[in-house]
Amino acid sequence: MEEERLDRYLAFIKETELLKNVLRTAWGSAGRQESTAEHSWRLALFAALMLDEYPELDGKKALLMCLIHDLGELYDGDISAALLPDEQQKHAEEQRSVERLFSFLPDKDRDNFMAIWKEYNENSSPEAHLVKALDKAETILQHNQGMNPSDFDYEFNLQYGAAYFREDGLMAALRDRLDQETKKHIM
Numbered sequence: 001m002e003e004e005r006l007d008r009y010l011a012f013i014k015e016t017e018l019l020k021n022v023l024r025t026a027w028g029s030a031g032r033q034e035s036t037a038e039h040s041w042r043l044a045l046f047a048a049l050m051l052d053e054y055p056e057l058d059g060k061k062a063l064l065m066c067l068i069h070d071l072g073e074l075y076d077g078d079i080s081a082a083l084l085p086d087e088q089q090k091h092a093e094e095q096r097s098v099e100r101l102f103s104f105l106p107d108k109d110r111d112n113f114m115a116i117w118k119e120y121n122e123n124s125s126p127e128a129h130l131v132k133a134l135d136k137a138e139t140i141l142q143h144n145q146g147m148n149p150s151d152f153d154y155e156f157n158l159q160y161g162a163a164y165f166r167e168d169g170l171m172a173a174l175r176d177r178l179d180q181e182t183k184k185h186i187m
Contacts, residue, residue, distance in 0.1 A: 005106050012104035019071065024078045026139060027146035034142060036070050036078055043069075043138045047131060053170055054130060061116060062127040068113055069120045069131065072097045091121065129164065133171050136161025137178060144181045157182040 022036040044066035051059045070078070072094025079090055098117050102110040120128045140157045158179055165175035 008104055008106050009109075012101070015101060015104055016071065016074070018074050022073050022077050026142040027148045027152075028142075029145050029147055031147035034146070036073050039138065039142070040067055040070055042142075043131070043135055046134050046138055050130070050134060054126075057127050057130060062131055064113075065116050065120045065127060065131045066134070068098075068117055069135065071101055071117070074098075074101055094121075130171075133161070133164035133168070133174075136164055137174055140178045140182065144178070144185060154182050154185040 019037040019040070020035050023033040024036055024039055026034040026039070028034050028038075044063055047062050047066045048059075051057060051062060075097045076093050098114065102113050102117075105113060119125050120131060123129055123132055140160060143152070143154065143157055146152075162175065165171040
């Protein structure tokens with residue numbers, strides 16, 4: 001591997017460390033706010049488990065999609081879907097962030113990462129659709145597992161990302177289980 005490429009990979013990985021400091025509006029089981037990096041890691045692990053059920057999908061692409069899907073939050077932070085003021089503005093800000101971050105990479109890697117990031121955001125492939133469903137599922141699961149503030153809105157879980165689960169029997173069954181867990185918190 002040429003030294004310049006190695007240096008660019010290291011610069012990129014060093015920059016992504018910032019994602020460990022970006023907090024989400026989800027809480028861990030110990031009562032600490034979750035970071036975006038933690039969410040992305042568990043999403044990738046969840047996808048790795050589920051990909052055997054979808055042998056027709058490109059598993060490597062799906063896992064990379066899990067790892068990079070929220071890198072647009074690196075510089076400006078996470079905006080909760082429950083508090084989303086302007087989705088187009090949020091997307092534009094996140095795209096500027098990933099363009100800045102991906103500029104650390106060699107051209108071939110930059111172009112590949114950008115294409116996969118856009119594919120996820122546009123939900124333009126079966127891999128993106130699965131990752132979007134699992135992203136919502138992981139978030140709901142964290143909401144249900146977390147030591148949340150007393151005013152936490154569990155009702156939000158019941159509609160969050162529901163459309164991503166409707167067309168696939170396995171995903172519908174997963175969503176049903178998550179909704180049942182959420183309803184226990186509401187009662």
